[in-house]
Amino acid sequence: MTSAAPQDAQPRLRAGVIGLGWAGQQHVAAYAADPTVDLVALSAMEEHLLEQFGEQHQVPGRYQDWKQMIAEAELDIVSIATPTFLHEPMAIHALGAGVNVITEKPMAQDGEAAGRMVEAARKAGRVLDVSFNHRRRGDVAALKTVVDSGVLGKLYYAKTGWIRRQGIPGLGTWFTKAQSSGGGAMMDIGIHMLDMTLHLMGEPEVTAASASTHAEFGPLGRGGSGFGISQVEEGAPFEVEDLATAFLRLDGGGTLLLESSWAQWIPNDLCYVTLYGADGGATIEWGAPTGPKITVWTEVAGIPAELHPAVGEDGHHAAAVADFVAKVRSGDVTEHDGSLPHRRARVIDACYASAKAGTEVAVQA
Missing domain, CATH: 3.30.360.10 (Dihydrodipicolinate Reductase; domain 2)
Structure with a gap:
């Protein structure tokens, strides 16, 4: 994987994308337009989307099995743009393989799952980010x-x-x-x-x-x-x-x-x-x-x-992906371990708990 050397001395990052719905397509376009990144792999269940975007951006690796992509594509970075309940297992697996991860929002289906993702990022010493594209307006x-x-x-x-x-x-x-x-x-x-x-x-x-x-x-x-x-x-x-x-x-x-x-x-x-x-x-x-x-x-x-x-x-998804790439390039994983989006997840948890209980609920620390 890429080491934390000065940016001008770092090799190009090898990128992959899991999920080729609308959000995943934005990540594909962002990586394809970044001159410091090689988009080398895509994963999706839909064969026609793999062919369409693989051909459009000349992506050599095309996988219906995302675990096979993580195992074979020698990725530095990966975007996860799948249904929310898949974010946790996919991110933890990729982080464990030494790959830096950005997921689509929300981070996970609840704060506990998000917390496990943060723990995996810290253990792996890799960046974990979430694409909040609207703050880039x-x-x-x-x-x-x-x-x-x-x-x-x-x-x-x-x-x-x-x-x-x-x-x-x-x-x-x-x-x-x-x-x-x-x-x-x-x-x-x-x-x-x-x-x-x-x-x-x-x-x-x-x-x-x-x-x-x-x-x-x-x-x-x-x-x-x-x-x-x-x-x-x-x-x-x-x-x-x-x-x-x-x-x-x-x-x-x-x-x-x-x-x-x-x-x-x-x-x-x-x-x-x-x-x-x-x-x-x-x-x-x-x-x-x-x-x-x-x-x-x-x-x-x-x-x-x-x-x-x-x-x-407006920066859109391209700016969110560019920020993620910059965080990976910085080598400062301690500041980019997913803690902030994890806090967002805990707030949403408290909101749902409050609505269910009919009373005010404290946000878990």
């Missing part, structure tokens, strides 16, 4: 610059959410079965908003959660989207929530409201992050008919001011 990066500048002062309250008009991903697929997905809308898209907001706020610890979940659309066969429709299993039940809300307590006394919904009677999809600080407030919204927007409210020389920061390009 241009507007998120712009707002992070505003927060870090101190313009908003101390942040004490935030609201965030992702609400879809009709967006249950493949009714009757692994997405809507509790054992394979680990949860519904909060696990699937709420995790993105949680990650973005905590990232913007400077990573405060979440200490407790009070949450509720609802399933009003999925059990009736309503609210489905075309995403994942090819994976539908006849008679598969709808076992997860299509809406979740949570009140989260943060260390230092701050609070965060989180909502996520796959289907709702609203005119259009909407994502938002709103931050409240002692010296100013700010919001990001996208999905509305007016398109993405970022606004900051503060004072300049005692005069109320509304600011509209310049927004750069």
Whole structure:
């Protein structure tokens, strides 16, 4: 495997991708475009996808058996873009073989599984990362610059959410079965908003959660989207929530409201992050008919001011993969062992536990 030498002295990294659905295809494209990486292997159950993307990017190794790929392809790095319940066994196996790993979000179906992945990364001395692509949005990066500048002062309250008009991903697929997905809308898209907001706020610890979940659309066969429709299993039940809300307590006394919904009677999809600080407030919204927007409210020389920061390009999955490659190149595995996404998983665990118990639940340390 690649050693921790200066970047200009390091050989090219040998990369593989497991899973060739939409997310996996983004990882394939990112590796193929990276001049420091050789995309040498792909693994998927679907032969036509192996042929399509193998031919498109001239990938020599094509495997239906992912374990065979890990054993034979001599990989330095691998992306795991499979159903959530497969992340843990695949990551632990790859890490044990000396391969650095990035998975799609969520990290695993629960915090215990995520914790075992972190332990495996530490034991192997390899990088474990999770692709939170939405924090690489241009507007998120712009707002992070505003927060870090101190313009908003101390942040004490935030609201965030992702609400879809009709967006249950493949009714009757692994997405809507509790054992394979680990949860519904909060696990699937709420995790993105949680990650973005905590990232913007400077990573405060979440200490407790009070949450509720609802399933009003999925059990009736309503609210489905075309995403994942090819994976539908006849008679598969709808076992997860299509809406979740949570009140989260943060260390230092701050609070965060989180909502996520796959289907709702609203005119259009909407994502938002709103931050409240002692010296100013700010919001990001996208999905509305007016398109993405970022606004900051503060004072300049005692005069109320509304600011509209310049927004750069979105990074998408390519930026998440590039960050992963840079972490591997750095050789600093102690800072990149999956601990941060593991904390996200523990927060989601607490939300689901709270919704089940009907009371506030502490987030496990």
